[in-house]
Amino acid sequence: MRSGEGADVILRGATVLDPVAGIDGFYDVVIRDGRIVELAAPGSADGDGAEVVDAEGLHAFPGFFDPHVHLRTPGQEYKEDIETGTRAAAAGGYCGVLAMANTEPAVSTAADVESLRERARAEASVPVGFLATVTRGMGGEELTEMAELRDAGAVGFSDDGLPIRSARILRRALQYQRLCGGVIALHEEDPGLSGDGAMHEGPVSAALGLAGIPSVSESTTIARDAALAGYEEGRIHVQHLSAVESVDAVRAAKAAGVKISAEATPHHLCLTDEEVRSLDPRRFKMNPPLRAEADRQALIEGLRDGTIECIATDHAPHTTEEKEVPFEQAAMGVTGLETAFAAIHTDLVLPGVLDLSLVIERMAGGAEPFGLERPSLAPASEANVALCDLDAEWTVGEGGYESRSQNSWCAGRKLTGRVLMTIAGGQVAYRLRSFSLGVAA
Amino acid sequence: MKHLLGVDQLSREEIEAILDRAESFAEVGRRDIKKVPTLRGRTVVSLFYESSTRTSSSFELAAKRLSADLVSVKAAGSSVDKGESLKDTIATLSAYDPAAIVIRHPYAGAAQLVAGWTEAAVVNAGDGKHEHPSQALLDVFTLRRRLDSLEGKRIWIVGDVLHSRVARSNLIAFREMGAEVTVCGPPTLIPRGIEELGCDVAYSLDRLEEADVVYALRMQRERMRESFVPSLREYATHFQIDSRRLGPRQLLMHPGPVNRGVELSAEAIDSPQSLIAEQVAAGLVVRMAILYELLAGSERPAPVEGDDAERQSPTPIGQPA
Numbered sequence: 001m002r003s004g005e006g007a008d009v010i011l012r013g014a015t016v017l018d019p020v021a022g023i024d025g026f027y028d029v030v031i032r033d034g035r036i037v038e039l040a041a042p043g044s045a046d047g048d049g050a051e052v053v054d055a056e057g058l059h060a061f062p063g064f065f066d067p068h069v070h071l072r073t074p075g076q077e078y079k080e081d082i083e084t085g086t087r088a089a090a091a092g093g094y095c096g097v098l099a100m101a102n103t104e105p106a107v108s109t110a111a112d113v114e115s116l117r118e119r120a121r122a123e124a125s126v127p128v129g130f131l132a133t134v135t136r137g138m139g140g141e142e143l144t145e146m147a148e149l150r151d152a153g154a155v156g157f158s159d160d161g162l163p164i165r166s167a168r169i170l171r172r173a174l175q176y177q178r179l180c181g182g183v184i185a186l187h188e189e190d191p192g193l194s195g196d197g198a199m200h201e202g203p204v205s206a207a208l209g210l211a212g213i214p215s216v217s218e219s220t221t222i223a224r225d226a227a228l229a230g231y232e233e234g235r236i237h238v239q240h241l242s243a244v245e246s247v248d249a250v251r252a253a254k255a256a257g258v259k260i261s262a263e264a265t266p267h268h269l270c271l272t273d274e275e276v277r278s279l280d281p282r283r284f285k286m287n288p289p290l291r292a293e294a295d296r297q298a299l300i301e302g303l304r305d306g307t308i309e310c311i312a313t314d315h316a317p318h319t320t321e322e323k324e325v326p327f328e329q330a331a332m333g334v335t336g337l338e339t340a341f342a343a344i345h346t347d348l349v350l351p352g353v354l355d356l357s358l359v360i361e362r363m364a365g366g367a368e369p370f371g372l373e374r375p376s377l378a379p380a381s382e383a384n385v386a387l388c389d390l391d392a393e394w395t396v397g398e399g400g401y402e403s404r405s406q407n408s409w410c411a412g413r414k415l416t417g418r419v420l421m422t423i424a425g426g427q428v429a430y431r432l433r434s435f436s437l438g439v440a441a
Numbered sequence: 442m443k444h445l446l447g448v449d450q451l452s453r454e455e456i457e458a459i460l461d462r463a464e465s466f467a468e469v470g471r472r473d474i475k476k477v478p479t480l481r482g483r484t485v486v487s488l489f490y491e492s493s494t495r496t497s498s499s500f501e502l503a504a505k506r507l508s509a510d511l512v513s514v515k516a517a518g519s520s521v522d523k524g525e526s527l528k529d530t531i532a533t534l535s536a537y538d539p540a541a542i543v544i545r546h547p548y549a550g551a552a553q554l555v556a557g558w559t560e561a562a563v564v565n566a567g568d569g570k571h572e573h574p575s576q577a578l579l580d581v582f583t584l585r586r587r588l589d590s591l592e593g594k595r596i597w598i599v600g601d602v603l604h605s606r607v608a609r610s611n612l613i614a615f616r617e618m619g620a621e622v623t624v625c626g627p628p629t630l631i632p633r634g635i636e637e638l639g640c641d642v643a644y645s646l647d648r649l650e651e652a653d654v655v656y657a658l659r660m661q662r663e664r665m666r667e668s669f670v671p672s673l674r675e676y677a678t679h680f681q682i683d684s685r686r687l688g689p690r691q692l693l694m695h696p697g698p699v700n701r702g703v704e705l706s707a708e709a710i711d712s713p714q715s716l717i718a719e720q721v722a723a724g725l726v727v728r729m730a731i732l733y734e735l736l737a738g739s740e741r742p743a744p745v746e747g748d749d750a751e752r753q754s755p756t757p758i759g760q761p762a
Contacts, residue, residue, distance in 0.1 A: 203634030209549055209570030209609050212633065279550035324528055326548035328569060 001086075001120065001127045006034025006426045007051075007383055013042040014055035014387065018062050018377040019357040020364075029060050031383045034426020038379055053421065055387060062375040063095025063384030063424055064341060067185070067366030068160070068239055068263060068312035070333070071097075071128070073119065074112075075104025080317040080404045082116075083123040088315070088337040088403040090125040090430035093386030093419040095375050096367065097337075098129045102161035106138045107131070110145065110152035117153050126424035129155035129372065134173050134184060140165050143173055147180040156370050158185035160239055163221055165191065170225060174234030183261075183370050185237040186225055188246070189288070193217035198328045200242075200273040200289040208276065210328065213289050219245035226253035226260055237369050238262040240314050242288035244298035251307045261369035263312035264299045266340045267409045270347040272296055281330030282323040283409045286316065300353060303362055310365030313340050317405030334409040339396055341388065343410050345417035385423040392418035399433075444556045444563040445731055447572040448614045456617060460582045462730035463723070466506075470726060479737050480509035483540040486561070488530070490516040490546045495697055495724055496566050496575070500543045503728035512537060527551065531558045540736050544568075562735040570606050576696055577610035579727040581618055583719050584654060587692060592619035595651055597643075599680060600658030600704050601669070603630045607696045608658055612640055623652070626680060629669045645679065649686055656694045657682050660704045673703050684708045692716055 011029040016039060018024075028045035030038040038045070042056075071085035080088075082099075089097045099116070101107035107116065113130055120128045132154040136142045138161070146157060157173065164170045164186065173184055194217045199205050201212020222238055226249060229236045238250055241264050250262045267286065272293050275284045284290060302308040316333025323330050336343075341363060348354040364375045375384035396410040422430040442455060469477060485504040489497050497513075504511045514534070525533075527546070534542065535558075542559060544552050545566040552565035567573045584591055596615050602608040602624045615622050616639050623641040624631060636642050649655065660676060670676045683706035687693055693705075693715045701707050710717060 201633055203637035206632035206634040207609070207638055209572070209606055211570075214633075279553055321526070324554075325526070326546065326551045326554060326569070328548040 001124045001425050001427070002122065004427050007031050007423050007428050008033065008049065009423065009428065010045050010047060010050050010052045011055040011060050011385070011387060012045065012052055014058055014060040016060045016377060017357060017360055019361050020062075020374060021376050021378040023377055024357070029055075029377065029385065031385075031423065034383050036377060036379055036381050036383050039377070053387070057389070058420065059388045059390055060377065061093070061360045061386045061388060062364045062377050063386050063422060064093045064363040065310075065365070065367040065372075065375055066094050066097045066313050066315070066337065066340075067237070067310060067370055069097045069099055069315040069337060070102070070317065071099045072317060073103060073116065078404075079319055081123070082120055082128065083125070084402065084404040085315070085317070085337070086124040086126045086128060087430070088335070088401065090422045090424060091402045091419060092337040092339065093341050093388065093422050094126055094337060095384035095386070095422065095424035095429070096127045096129070096372070098131055098155055098366070098370060100158060100160045101131045101133045102138060102159070106133045108133045108136050108144045110148045113149055113152040113154050125429045126422070129370070131156050131158045131160075131185065133157065134159045134164060135169060138162055140169060143169065143176060146173070146176050146182065150180045150182050154182060155372070156183040156185055156237070158187070158239070160185060160187045163187050163189040163191065167224060167228060171228050171232060174229055174232040174236075177234050181371075183235050183237050185239050187239050188218050188221040188225065190217045190221050193220070197289075198285065199276045200291040202273060202292055204273045204276055208279070210276070213287070215243035215245050215291060215295065218243050218288055219249050222246050222249040222253075226250070226258050229253075229260060230256060230258040233259070235259040240265050240268065240288055240312065241299060241302065241308060242268050242291050243295045247298045247302040247307055251302070254307065261310075262302070262308045263310045263366065264303060264308045265312060265314045266336055266343050267334060269296065269299050269303070269311070270343055271409065276327075279327045281325070281327045282407045283334060283411055285327060285330050285332055286314070286334050287332040300348070303354065304358065309362070309369055311340065311344065311359075311362045312366055313337050315403075317403055318407050319405060323407050334407050335401070335403050335405055336409060338402060339408060339410040339415065341386070341419060342394070342415040342417045343413075345390065346415045350416060383423045383426045386419055387421040388417060388419050390417045392416070394418050442734060444552070445574050445735060446552050446556060446563065446565045448574045448577045448610045448617070449572070451574070451617070453617050456578065456581060456614065459578055459727070459730045459734055460585060462733055463582050463726040466726040466729045466733075476506055476508055478508045479733060480504070480507040480540065483509050483736065484537055485509040485511050485732065486534050486537065486539040486542045487511065487513045488534065488542060488544045489514070489566070490544075491567070493545055493567070495721060496545060499724040500564070500566060500575075500728050503725055503732055506725075506729055507732055509540070509732070512539070527554065528558055531555050535559045535561065541732060564731060564735065567606055570604050570609070572610045573606040574610050575724075575728055575731055576607050577614035578731065579720060579723040580611055580656070580694060580696075581614050582727050583694070583716050583723045584692070586719070587716065588653075590619070591615060594620045594653045595623070596620045596654040596656060597623045597625055597649060597652040598656045598658065599625045599646070599682065601630045601660055601664060602626050602635065602658065603632045603669070604661070604664070605658050611656060612638055616640070625649075627670055627676065630664070646686055650688055652691055654692045654694060655682055655687060657704045659696065659698065660700055677703055680704065681706055682709050684712060687712065687714060689714070694720060697721065
């Protein structure tokens with residue numbers, strides 16, 4: 001992240017909620033030089049040169065952490081880059097993201113990781129961790145120099161975008177993990193079963209005449225990889241769970257003692273394949289695809305019972321030209337950083353499906369599975385805060401996007417709940433343009 | 442009705458209105474001069490991204506019979522070959538101010554996309570494996586002529602349902618007209634969940650005798666390579682409609698082109714129960730009716746003076762007013 005001054009901010013009279021730290025009440029959140037120094041009684045904190053934000057009626061949450069974003073640098077900066085992608089993250093209340101390695105070229109060497117970290121220091125609004133690929137150039141054939149990549153700062157490994165076809169290669173990576181550490185994050189899919197599928201296989205694909213991606217394409221691969229991880233005592237993270245069979249597979253692996261964690265995306269938690277009837281690829285085409293209502297319910301249940309540790313956006317920017325084509329021809333992926341919290345708040349918290357505190361915990365739950373510190377509002381923590389107005393209504397895309405791309409799955413939707421200010425890594429990373437700040441008292 | 446994108450958007454009344462209109466064009470077709478002036482001065486663009494014989498030729502002849510100016514674009518040899526996007530192609534063709542664009546495209550939803558990019562009425566002449574509404578309408582037209590009504594009739598759609606836009610559109614249209622539909626084929630070629638469209642599913646022809654109408658689909662050779670069927674021989678053994686399986690009171694249909702000896706035996710094609718030739722003939726009048734329904738009632742730009750004068754001139758002899 002760009003280096004700047006540590007924030008001196010007082011969030012006056014905020015409703016502070018950090019379920020993991022056991023904090024739930026009204027406080028003045030006192031931030032000095034980028035650290036939370038005190039949760040003081042509301043109205044009691046002395047301004048003393050700090051910026052004072054009138055946060056009465058607003059919620060202060062631990063900053064969100066997204067373990068799965070595509071920043072598209074290097075090579076596809078026409079879709080997104082580190083600057084625009086992390087601006088989108090900051091606008092969504094994120095205080096940290098992990099960038100996937102399926103760029104052009106893929107992030108497969110120590111030099112790739114070092115140069116990305118250098119660029120992030122110059123351009124990023126929020127801290128960025130970079131994953132490196134498991135296999136060289138994502139070719140699926142040879143392992144990358146995993147130990148050197150870790151020394152260069154790679155947080156973990158993933159061939160995301162593609163599955164690791166060969167069980168032999170994944171097994172080698174899991175063995176090698178004992179030397180170098182680093183979680184292996186897996187895009188679980190059997191390419192033979194997915195074929196040229198464009199959406200979930202089921203009644204909707206039958207009605208539309210679109211080739212289907214069956215749920216078992218994902219779940220059978222998870223079962224294979226969980227067995228390998230168990231056998232090698234490796235540590236894996238399953239990306240973007242989409243199907244009921246997949247949630248069951250992860251739950252069974254956990255019960256068997258496999259070191260496995262999992263994520264689900266806001267779009268899989270909020271939408272089903274019924275949306276694809278619109279044949280709108282900009283909002284509804286991604287991989288894994290939107291699945292059936294029973295799958296969505298299984299993801300929600302997995303989030304509740306802890307089978308799924310975290311919510312990850314799989315923020316995947318694509319240009320309008322790549323999306324303004326017939327459904328089957330369109331690029332896979334939707335953006336999600338700017339809307340993740342607001343969408344889940346609107347679709348799942350307000351109707352009473354999920355508790356706000358559970359959502360806040362899972363929105364920041366992506367750090368720990370990768371061995372990183374969970375954002376916290378406990379005094380003495382680095383300041384990582386998402387300040388939200390839970391009553392604010394806004395229309396997605398109306399004022400443009402921070403992301404360079406416009407393929408938001410929420411485009412045009414009216415959402416309730418908005419991030420007004422984000423403090424990430426101790427620095428103010430974002431303020432909503434229309435959000436007027438209090439005057440220093 | 443502004444566009445014809447899919448039969449799933451048509452009510453029974455709208456289908457019947459198009460078919461009634463087609464009947465009146467069938468009557469015109471029996472005259473010496475088969476042209477009517479309805480679309481004089483208006484342009485129809487025919488844009489085909491996939492090879493087609495009967496659909497493109499019948500739409501083009503339909504436009505000419507209605508006196509429209511016709512622009513016919515085939516993907517091969519056009520700017521599409523040079524990598525132009527669909528959106529840019531539509532923008533280019535829209536410069537001719539077409540009243541209608543008839544589009545065939547290899548991917549689902551293409552016609553719907555085009556409808557968002559142009560002022561013209563858009564006719565879906567087949568989009569991927571999604572819909573082929575004019576085929577469904579001409580099939581209903583053909584059956585209605587023979588049976589008066591489809592109400593309560595049992596129709597079996599047999600073959601590669603998975604890859605067939607005809608199967609999908611016909612299933613919807615037959616059901617809308619009151620028929621009971623069964624789809625039948627090898628389990629590998631029946632899409633999972635198809636029964637939610639309101640049909641029965643059968644994996645063998647054992648109960649074929651219950652059908653009033655047998656609608657056979659084209660079986661493409663590449664399905665064998667993709668392991669959907671082990672061999673065309675085995676497919677034919679289990680699913681070919683031949684004179685042994687086809688009862689004397691059952692009607693036989695096929696969208697064409699037929700693979701003789703695969704989905705249909707030669708004697709079934711030429712049997713008295715076969716409606717295949719009638720389907721082709723229906724294609725022209727139904728497509729005239731589609732263009733008529735979309736364009737004849739719609740607002741047209743204010744005519745320039747000369748144009749107006751022409752329209753007030755007496756109807757030429759031999760053409761219906």
